[in-house]
Amino acid sequence: MSDKDQQLRVSKIQNGTVIDHIAGGQALNVLAILGIDGTSGDSVSVAMNMPSDRLGHKDVVKVEGRELSQDEVDVLSLIAPAATINIIRDYDVVEKGRVERPSVVEGVLECPNHNCITTENEPVDSRFAVGDDGVRCEYCDTIIRDDLPAHILAE
């Protein structure tokens, strides 16, 4: 199958953001982290498990009509560290970037400790410090090392 055939699977977008090189199978988690659930009416295209030289298999997400900020995309580094971000205006890539590991993520992950105050009905978002090999709840100190996608907060 040629590159051209693959391109046709997901059409080009006019304006918005293309998130490429997402680890295969993580596209829906990427959408969940970004809070994109289709209710805003924007076109969202998802391609999963596409062949990739670099990753073996990769997912691609295209969000029409929305330019994601660096802060918004940096949280993706938790589950898609190799992701690349392309900002599209009038079909052209005007900005290209990578996700960078933030020092803290807020309101993205749910603390797995059911006795953590952030799991209660309190006016506070979860907050995790991001380390080299995991994340750590800034309230109860619980460390998450594996399977971060399982801890993504439901919107």
Added chain:
Amino acid sequence: MRHDHIISAKQLSRGDIETVLDHAADIAADPGAFADRHSDTLLGLLFFEPSTRTKMSFTTAMKRLGGDIVDMGSVESSSVKKGESLADTVRVVEGYTDALVLRHPMEGSAKMASEFVDVPLVNAGDGAGQHPTQTLLDLYTIRENAGFDDLTIGIMGDLKYGRTVHSLAHALTTVDASQHFISPESLQLPRSVRYDLHEAGAGIREHTELDEILPELDVLYVTRIQAERFPDESEYREVAGQYQIDADTLAAAKDDLTVMHPLPRVDEIAHDVDETTHAQYFQQAHNGVPVRMALLDLMLGGDQ
């Protein structure tokens, strides 16, 4: 020392600890000299869990400094029963008082509460998290009895859920103590505490039996193993029985071993230990007053 809130032993440097302990020693030597220190101060007590020692010693400490306390009372008789959030409760009560003391059953509660108030807040125990003022009085007791130089300490019992253990273990890294942890495998230190101790450069030595390390210890810190941590009563009895000490057990210890316990004890230290020179747990509890007086005095500006 300048901390707005006392949330975790992790925020206390060696210098902070020595400052509080030195001040506590001054107060213990001449408590009368501090009697009118804070005569206009009201301390708010918010205890969402039962407490005897911590609550009474904070009350005593504030009154011995000339101030007074206002007490939320039990959860059953408060607005919490109506579903009020902790964030709201502390924001209301801070308007009544000059400082707050909070005990709450959930981890992270004190840190969260501190983000909503401007008055100083002291964590008096947050679930299985931290209990920094207990740590300060533990350290005071250790310094008085064994000193911090070349200290070898054994901490035994429920290391997984025991918040006094989590606070103390971290603080002991600041004095470079050699720490031994003695517990059943199911109640070993949680991952987050291990991580912190490792980061602080402390070597963790873990044991399942006291015998192998007892003769080396300067201090043995015993904690209670609670029945609710086990699936059934018989398993609890079997496990807990292995972590009880009596006067005979201590025959193998150094003559000047100091035995401590945050109290309340059930049967993990037999009453015949009380009569030995090793027993310091009642003095340890008494030390809660001068240490909390010192902490409150420093927090409320007594060092100026």
